[in-house]
Amino acid sequence: MNGKNATDQFFQLQERIRKDSRAIVFDLPGRFRRNDMHMNITALLNNGVITLDDLSES
Numbered sequence: 001m002n003g004k005n006a007t008d009q010f011f012q013l014q015e016r017i018r019k020d021s022r023a024i025v026f027d028l029p030g031r032f033r034r035n036d037m038h039m040n041i042t043a044l045l046n047n048g049v050i051t052l053d054d055l056s057e058s
Contacts, residue, residue, distance in 0.1 A: 007034070010034065010037055014032050017049065
């Protein structure tokens with residue numbers, strides 16, 4: 001997600017989740033709002049949908 005601001009990264013991730021069929025098998029604890037971002041990212045990590053490498057800026 002190189003060089004993009006946090007908002008752009010969040011919406012890019014949201015779109016990726018929407019397209020990723022693995023994301024359908026569980027419910028995210030929050031809605032897609034910036035206030036719920038940390039809770040949703042933690043849920044995605046815990047469910048193996050994303051990895052820490054996906055979140056790295058390099």
